[in-house]
Amino acid sequence: MKTVSIIGLGWTGLPLAHYLKKEGWEVFGSTTSDQKRKEITSSGIDAVQFKLNPHPEGLGFQKLFDADYLVINIPPKSRVQSADFYLEQLKYLKTMINQSGSKKVVFVSSTGIYPNEGMNSAYSEDFPLTKEKVGNPTLWEGEQMMLKNKAYELSILRFGGLMGESRIPGKYFSGKENVVGHTRVNYLHQQDAVGSIALILENEIWGEIFNVVAPIHPLRKEIYEKNSEDIGIKPPLSYVSPETGQDRLISSNKILDRGFKFEYPDPFQFPYNP
Template sequence: MRKIGIIGLGWLGLPLAEKLALEEYQVVGSTTQDSKAEELSKEAYGVVTLNLNPHPTGKGFNSLFETDTLVVAFPPKSKSQEAEFYFQQLAFLKKLIDQSKVKRVLFISSTGIYPKEARAFDYDEEDELSKSNVGNQTLLEAERIISEKRAYELTILRMGGLMGGNRILGKYFEGKENVDGSSRVNYIHQIDAVNLCQWVIEGNYWEEIFNGVAPIHPDKKSILERNAADYGFTLPKSFLQNDLSIHRIISSEKLTDFGFEFEYPDPLDFPYSL
């Protein structure tokens, strides 16, 4: 349980590696760039390079598959035409896992998998998703690939919008026009996302799907106004005049029922670093 591999030392994987290493886990993480691996070489965790092109290449990446638990934290590209390449990457990755000693896989997915339509009740992990209603076909297929015909235990974390650090909503909407400020958000702070991964691993919460979303869902305009007040961002030039009675809200009730405690349950109170 103390040997953890992390595929993707990015916005989530890197702080997760740092936190687990501080708590004396044996951690090895991967990056796609030799220069980044060199930059991180003095850290308290191992760093290897792994590129899925889609077949695996790199330096030292076999050590990822000599761990007890593997965190898969690399998302698909946003361009739809690259979906098939992502599926090939996952297929090669799954073959490596199947041939390894890895017993548990934590797969980072996204709440983008849920339908895009607003409705009168929340989306949750019990919703039946299919090609006819899914919000993101790539995510649905990715979860299928990693789930089928496996010997390892698997938990899928469907993360909401990842915020924190220098990811601040206000800076992305400065001076914009006709911003939809009425819709309510489904965000999670970086610290909670990292804590959630560790909570799954340490609590042995396997064979589950969890929505990693802060339990409070303020509207976007309120967050933009708070960011402007706290960090000096310019507000959008105009907002759409929406009076929404229903919203697209992703529930995190299952997580809290299992006992996970959010450090930052309200996106209005998210801390940032500029």
């Protein structure tokens, strides 16, 4: 039986754990609070409390690093953590991986790594990122840290804006004024986030970087107003005037070429559970 550890049994990690368990994997994972650990364990997933503060804290977390496969899903919390704190977390984590039995790693990153300005074409994985030409330097440094001087096989997934279930984009702008509505979105449904990680694990795809973004890019305004109709919330009260310039779009062609099929390719049709 294949064994997989998921560091970060959160909004994406927990449904991934349940999916893999149904597929016959032996699944183990971590969460930062004991209360959450108890809830996860009662749902049928073996879990430990593990926290990077930035050094490792918890009990019994060494088991995480004994699995055949490891999924790292701990994005930087930019509102409450410094960039240095996140990178220190990854430094400790990488040291433990290099010393462990886990030799195949999926690292979840973000399309926020790409520059903020739009281009004539969509950003693809071969866009030449540098520390000076990047959307989020912390994400770039995190990826570089995981890629260099490693004793494991690695693939990186750059997720778009995660939506689905209770994450409803229109809720964040309900009743607000001067909302940006004229640009197109780079969203990803929760179910496709789970499916993309499973694709890497099940097909042994290593040494690759993939953008994972729904391939259809509707306007923000269209989505916000459809959300308001579907779940009965107020739409934005007003929008900013459309500006000249290009949308900042992210290409998902590479992962599509590897056989991935999006369950929800069009964010305009995302199902939600308010």
